[in-house]
Amino acid sequence: xxxxxxxxxxxxxxxxxxxxxxxxxxxxxxxxxxxxxxxxxxxxxxxxxxxxxxxxxxxxxxxxxxxxxxxxxxxxxxxxxxxxxxxxxxxxxxxxxxxxxxxxxxxxxxxxxxxxxxxxxxxxxxxxxxxxxxxxxxxxxxxxxxxxxxxxxxxxxxxxxxxxxxxxxxxxxxxxxxxxxxxxxxxxxxxxxxxxxxxxxxxxxxxxxxxxxxxxxxxxxxxxxxxxxxxxxxxxxxxxxxxxxxxxxxxxxxxxxxxxxxxxxxxxxxxxxxxxxxxxxxxxxxxxxxxxxxxxxxxxxxxxxxxxxxxxxxxxxxxxxx
Numbered sequence: 215x216x217x218x219x220x221x222x223x224x225x226x227x228x229x230x231x232x233x234x235x236x237x238x239x240x241x242x243x244x245x246x247x248x249x250x251x252x253x254x255x256x257x258x259x260x261x262x263x264x265x266x267x268x269x270x271x272x273x274x275x276x277x278x279x280x281x282x283x284x285x286x287x288x289x290x291x292x293x294x295x296x297x298x299x300x301x302x303x304x305x306x307x308x309x310x311x312x313x314x315x316x317x318x319x320x321x322x323x324x325x326x327x328x329x330x331x332x333x334x335x336x337x338x339x340x341x342x343x344x345x346x347x348x349x350x351x352x353x354x355x356x357x358x359x360x361x362x363x364x365x366x367x368x369x370x371x372x373x374x375x376x377x378x379x380x381x382x383x384x385x386x387x388x389x390x391x392x393x394x395x396x397x398x399x400x401x402x403x404x405x406x407x408x409x410x411x412x413x414x415x416x417x418x419x420x421x422x423x424x425x426x427x428x429x430x431x432x433x434x435x436x437x438x439x440x441x442x443x444x445x446x447x448x449x450x451x452x453x454x455x456x457x458x459x460x461x462x463x464x465x466x467x468x469x470x471x472x473x474x475x476x477x478x479x480x481x482x483x484x485x486x487x488x489x490x491x492x493x494x495x496x497x498x499x500x501x502x503x504x505x506x507x508x509x510x511x512x513x514x515x516x517x518x519x520x521x522x523x524x525x526x527x528x529x530x531x532x533x534x535x536x
Contacts, residue, residue: 228442228480235478235485235493244380244496245354247434250330255430257302262426264418267376268304270528271406275305278521278530279312282404285519285532286370289400292319293368298355299377300324301331306372307343314345321367325351325358356392363396371401376408376528379499386499390513394535403515403533407501411527413459416500420455420464428453431466431495443479450474454492462500467492506531 227246234241248256260268275282286293286309295313297306303324313320322339326332332350339348351358362369371393378386397403408416420427431453438444450471457464470487477484501509503520506529510517515533522529 224441224480227437228478231438231442231478232481232483236483239492239494240485240487241494242434244434245327246437247430247496248326248328248331249433249437250328251436252430252433253301253328253331253334255426255433258426259422259430260304262419262422262424264422266415266419266527267408270523270525271374271376271530272305272308273523274521274528274530275308277523279308281519281521282309282530282532283312283316283318286313286320286402287318289368291368291400293370294321294323294362294365295370295372296323296325296359296362297372297374298325298359299373299375300326300335300350301328301375302338303335305374307339310339310343310346314343321347321349323349323351323362325353325355327352327354356389356396359393359396369397369401371397371403373404374406374530376406376498378405379408379501380496381499382497383499387509387512390509390515394514397535399535401534402518405531405533407506407529407531408498409527409529410459410462410500410502413457416464417455417457420457420466420498425453427455427466431468434495435468438478442481445477447474451493462502462505464498464500466495466498468495469493503529511536 230243234243259265297303300306310322324332324335329352332352336348336350339346381389432448435446435448435451439446451468452471454467454469455464470489470491473489474487475484476487507517510533514536516536517531518534519532520529
């Protein structure tokens with residue numbers, strides 16, 4: 215069964231790579247940045263001094279832990295804490311520990327596209343917070359949530375780390391609208407937003423001097439080589455980040471430094487690159503409060519509470535259905 219799942223994942227990866235590299239402009243889905251190597255690189259990114267997002271949201275969870283838990287438990291009923299894109303659950307573990315200490319009845323369900331991340335998180339929690347009941351799910355967000363929508367137990371869903379910023383604007387609205395359809399009136403949704411700020415602070419977060427973010431982006435080409443039989447020469451591409459303070463979009467590209475052909479065995483296709491031709495890798499959109507309120511309303515939600523860090527760099531917003 216496991217072999218069948220691996221084969222299905224590789225086939226989907228190949229299909230989405232072919233779709234993206236056949237498009238104009240070329241793109242690759244940022245979700246494919248994450249495998250064991252990608253997970254390790256992203257953890258390194260979160261520790262960089264330039265990458266303010268992790269510290270900002272960690273501060274929110276640390277400073278407002280009691281208020282968040284009070285919000286989650288205000289109905290006094292048992293609930294399921296579902297985390298979309300859990301990764302190593304660095305911030306969530308603050309809440310899990312407190313909930314466990316207070317003997318609150320709940321189950322934790324981390325969802326992640328990376329099987330490696332889920333496996334390591336389950337091992338970590340079993341060792342360090344053993345009282346928490348954990349059921350990890352290796353899947354994409356909406357398919358996993360769709361399977362859970364008929365569960366009668368109240369759900370509290372976490373979508374942290376400004377993951378919503380990795381969606382194009384229309385995709386963000388579509389995703390949140392679809393998510394709203396899977397929720398019940400008593401359910402809660404906590405979502406993180408990176409707020410607009412000094413453009414140089416934002417750009418530095420995606421252009422670190424150590425080159426870790428560049429290595430993270432190059433990992434998608436390494437995955438194509440390793441898993442799909444590609445022959446990308448990484449040295450012939452450069453990582454190029456941008457930030458537009460008008461629309462709030464930080465973008466990462468891989469730029470072909472010369473004319474070149476790349477063959478990918480799994481799709482039996484030669485991909486041609488012009489000199490300086492870009493591949494779009496990821497977007498990290500920054501929001502202001504007005505755009506957050508508009509997004510929530512249009513997706514069918516009402517904002518219940520907002521929690522900020524001390525610099526107003528980041529907000530964790532608690533929503534329920536309108």
